[in-house]
Amino acid sequence: MEAAAEPGNLAGVRHIILVLSGKGGVGKSTISTELALALRHAGKKVGILDVDLCGPSIPRMLRVQGKAVHQCDSGWVPVFVDQEQSISLMSVGFLLEKPDEAVVWRGPKKNALIKQFVSDVAWGQLDYLVVDTPPGTSDEHMAVVDALRPYSPLGALVVTTPQAVSVGDVRRELTFCKKVGLRVIGVVENMSGFVCPHCEECTNIFSRGGGEELARHAGVPFLGSVPLDPELTRSLEEGRDFIQGFPESPAFPALSCIAQKILNEAPVGLS
Amino acid sequence: MEEVPHDCPGVSSAQAGRGASCQGCPNQGLCASGAAAAPDPAIEEIKEKMKTVKHKILVLSGKGGVGKSTFSAHLAHGLAEDENTQVALLDIDICGPSIPKIMGLEGEQVHQSGSGWSPVFLEDNLGVMSVGFLLSSPDDAVIWRGPKKNGMIKQFLRDVDWGEVDYLIVDTPPGTSDEHLSAVQYLAAAHIDGAVIITTPQEVSLQDVRKEINFCHKVKLPIIGVVENMSGFTCPKCQVRVATKESLFLLKHRIHQPL
Numbered sequence: 331m332e333a334a335a336e337p338g339n340l341a342g343v344r345h346i347i348l349v350l351s352g353k354g355g356v357g358k359s360t361i362s363t364e365l366a367l368a369l370r371h372a373g374k375k376v377g378i379l380d381v382d383l384c385g386p387s388i389p390r391m392l393r394v395q396g397k398a399v400h401q402c403d404s405g406w407v408p409v410f411v412d413q414e415q416s417i418s419l420m421s422v423g424f425l426l427e428k429p430d431e432a433v434v435w436r437g438p439k440k441n442a443l444i445k446q447f448v449s450d451v452a453w454g455q456l457d458y459l460v461v462d463t464p465p466g467t468s469d470e471h472m473a474v475v476d477a478l479r480p481y482s483p484l485g486a487l488v489v490t491t492p493q494a495v496s497v498g499d500v501r502r503e504l505t506f507c508k509k510v511g512l513r514v515i516g517v518v519e520n521m522s523g524f525v526c527p528h529c530e531e532c533t534n535i536f537s538r539g540g541g542e543e544l545a546r547h548a549g550v551p552f553l554g555s556v557p558l559d560p561e562l563t564r565s566l567e568e569g570r571d572f573i574q575g576f577p578e579s580p581a582f583p584a585l586s587c588i589a590q591k592i593l594n595e596a597p598v599g600l601s
Numbered sequence: 602m603e604e605v606p607h608d609c610p611g612v613s614s615a616q617a618g619r620g621a622s623c624q625g626c627p628n629q630g631l632c633a634s635g636a637a638a639a640p641d642p643a644i645e646e647i648k649e650k651m652k653t654v655k656h657k658i659l660v661l662s663g664k665g666g667v668g669k670s671t672f673s674a675h676l677a678h679g680l681a682e683d684e685n686t687q688v689a690l691l692d693i694d695i696c697g698p699s700i701p702k703i704m705g706l707e708g709e710q711v712h713q714s715g716s717g718w719s720p721v722f723l724e725d726n727l728g729v730m731s732v733g734f735l736l737s738s739p740d741d742a743v744i745w746r747g748p749k750k751n752g753m754i755k756q757f758l759r760d761v762d763w764g765e766v767d768y769l770i771v772d773t774p775p776g777t778s779d780e781h782l783s784a785v786q787y788l789a790a791a792h793i794d795g796a797v798i799i800t801t802p803q804e805v806s807l808q809d810v811r812k813e814i815n816f817c818h819k820v821k822l823p824i825i826g827v828v829e830n831m832s833g834f835t836c837p838k839c840q841v842r843v844a845t846k847e848s849l850f851l852l853k854h855r856i857h858q859p860l
Contacts, residue, residue, distance in 0.1 A: 352697050352742075354775040355666010359805075384776035385663050385809045432663075432777045432812040434819060437747025438610070440778070465665045465775060466696035467744045495670070498739060499697040505742035529839035567804050 339404055340448070342455040343377065345596045346483035347515065348474070350507070352499030354465035356491045357520035359387040360566060361556070362462035364581075365487070368589030370416050374457040374598060377408060380421035381444050381474050382464035383433050389423040391566050399424045405450035420451045437469035444470060448477035457598040465499075467506040475510045484596050485513035487553070487588075491521045492540040504548045515553070515595070517545040518588060522555035525580045532557070553591055556584040644790050647758045651791035654689070654766040658825065659784060659796040661817070663809025665775035667801045668830035670699040673772035676797075677704075680768050681727040689720060689766045691757055692731035693784055694774035695743050695750045701733035709734055717762040730761050747779035754783045775809075777816040785820045795823035801831045 340346075349362045359382070366376045380388040389395040392411040399420070400407045408418035422433060422443065435443075453459065461478070464470055486507055490500040500517075507514050519541025523532045535558065545552035559581040610616040610623070617623070618633025626632075651657065660673045670692070677690040692700035701707045701721075709721045711734045720728035732743060732753060745753075763769065774780055785793070796817055800810045810827065817824050 353666065354697070355664060384778055385665070385812070387805050387808070390805065390808060429808065430811040430815055432816040432819065434777045434782065434816055436779050436782060441746075467742050468696050468750065469746050469779075472744065472746065491666075495699050495702050498699065498702050501740050502697070502742035505740050506744055509742065509744060524834065526836040526839060529836060531836060531838035533834075533837055535834060563803060 338449060339452050340459075340481050343453055343459045343481070344457050344598050346459045346461065346478055346481060347592065348461045348463060348478070348483060348486040348512065349489060350463050350471070350486045350503050351465055351489040351496075352467060352501070352503035352506075353490065353496040356465075356489050356496055356500075357556070358465070358489050359391065359462050360562075361487065361489050361518055361520060361585075362460050363388055363391050363566070364585045365589055365592070366417055366458075366460050368585050369458050369460075369592070370412075372589065372593055374416075374593075375455060376417050377453050377456045377459040378417065378419045378421075379447060379451070379459060379461045380419065380423070381447060381470055382462060383422045383435065383440050383443060383470065385464060386421040386423035388419060388462060389421050392417070392419060393568075393570075394419065395423060395429060397424055402452055404452040406452065408451055408453060418453065418456075420447055440469050441473040444473040445477050448474065458592075458596075467502060471506065472510070475512055479511075483512070484592075485515040487515050487518055488550075489518050489520055490541045490544060491536045492519055492534065493537040494540060496536075497540040497544045500544060501548070504544075504550065514548070514550040515592070516551035517541050517548075518553050519555040521558040524558040553588050554584050556581050556588075641755075641787075643755050643759050644787060647755075647787050648790035650759055650763070651769075651788065654763060654769045654791075656767060657769045657771065657788060657791065657793045659771045659773060659793060659822070660799065661773055661781065661796045661813050662775055662799040662806075663777065663811075663813035663816075664800065664806040667775075667799045667806055669775075669799045670694070670703055670772050672797070672799050672828060672830065673770050674700065674703045677727060677729075677768075677770050680770075681724055684724075684726055686726060686768065687764070687766045688727045689763050689769045690727070690729045690772065691761075691769060692729070692733065692772045693754050693757065693780050694772060695732050695745060695753055695780065697774060698731045698733035698736075698743075700729060700731045700772055704729055707733070707739070711735060714762060717760045718756075720761055720763065728763065728766075730757055750779050751783040754780060755787055758784075758787050777812060781816065782820070785822055793822060795825040797825050798827045799830055800827060802829060802833075 349358050351358050366378050369376045380386050394411050397409045408420045411417045490496045524535045525532050542552045557580045562581050610620045618629050623629045660669050662669050677688050681688040692698050712719045720730045722728050800806045
């Protein structure tokens with residue numbers, strides 16, 4: 331039985347959600363960001379912890395790349411991405427001198443930084459902390475699961491795309507979750523069909539059905555499919571607030587539905 | 602090398618074997634003696650092994666999911682169309698080995714011979730190696746830290762009997778970490794022709810490509826060029842093309858002038 335952790339900087343965080351995938355490029359960072367935005371729109375205070383040290387995408391998605399990180403007595407102050415200060419973000423992207431600087435670190439050094447990110451960021455009071463991860467089942471994943479274990483994370487959202495080559499890797503990620511005792515909240519299938527903005531025909535560019543099949547095979551909930559939306563891509567390229575700007579998008583209902591499932595499962599009362 | 606403690610200062614650090622976190626590590630003696638920081642003998646062994654391999658190409662990307670494995674497979678097939686060209690495809694994505702699936706070789710097993718591991722041959726002139734062939738089930742996860750992954754890559758380069766090869770294509774995972782450093786380190790004495798970097802048109806991919814280019818500069822790895830994948834999509838119903846196709850010239854420009 332593990333000893334209770336010193337609450338420290340995560341004392342004020344109600345629920346922790348990890349976003350994982352065995353596969354690269356399926357949209358973990360996109361889903362993490364959109365989930366955070368959706369939870370914020372439901373009136374919640376959200377933090378995003380980006381532990382992809384080699385490819386930190388989230389600062390740019392939220393248009394805060396290049397911001398400096400300040401220190402306070404309890405550690406690093408996360409960067410607020412909105413005026414209302416309802417979304418805060420920590421990423422190695424903020425610690426780089428130049429945006430093109432490559433973080434060429436081996437495992438042990440990555441582990442050390444991730445431990446620091448978990449214990450030394452002064453998150454304050456948060457309803458949800460969304461933890462975005464790089465692809466794989468290696469150092470970063472073990473480090474973040476170990477560091478978060480004392481705080482009993484709600485579980486993992488596992489992201490896949492429909493095609494077999496993704497599902498193949500994500501099966502392994504589900505095994506990883508089992509092995510390290512991390513509960514799987516459910517599987518999200520991203521890039522699930524492409525709706526042509528011209529004629530609205532939906533084409534399954536990346537095949538179909540893989541995510542649902544995977545969830546069934548692994549005995550975990552299937553949380554929903556998010557279609558491939560070029561407007562979403564454009565919005566993320568330009569760092570716009572997608573949920574606010576594009577309620578007509580085919581991806582919007584899917585993302586809101588996923589967020590609602592999280593809210594139902596792990597409600598946070600009026601603070 | 603056995604598992605290392607979480608706070609390992611690194612085998613080539615001045616603190617190797619001497620730091621507080623080294624206590625109890627099975628490799629402490631090795632590090633403290635300085636032996637771990639000495640050049641790995643495998644580098645020379647791999648140099649010898651690679652004497653029968655004419656060209657070595659790394660396929661890289663900072664970004665995941667842009668099509669490195671797809672490209673590597675197509676390149677291997679393309680080169681192997683000439684039956685007089687011997688091609689080898691090595692998949693060093695230890696956690697997410699996609700090559701067996703893409704090449705239609707799922708379920709194949711690797712065999713040992715007197716001269717080492719035999720790659721799986723798709724054609725007489727196209728041999729493939731991946732950790733995927735060493736896993737007994739598609740659900741098996743390779744949950745290894747850096748040092749163990751490095752050990753596997755070393756074995757792939759040193760212990761696989763590649764034979765006479767014209768082109769060795771090395772498919773890598775996304776990022777700039779252990780696998781990439783190890784591939785470059787172990788092949789240091791064997792001369793790598795260079796790297797092909799794969800990207801998609803989006804800025805989110807390009808920002809990782811710039812990092813990958815800097816990685817190549819850092820480790821003195823020549824860059825053969827950049828390939829743009831998933832350049833656009835034409836709707837099969839209305840034939841309208843959706844994403845804009847960047848010309849390679851524009852792409853080169855965007856790589857050096859971020860948005």
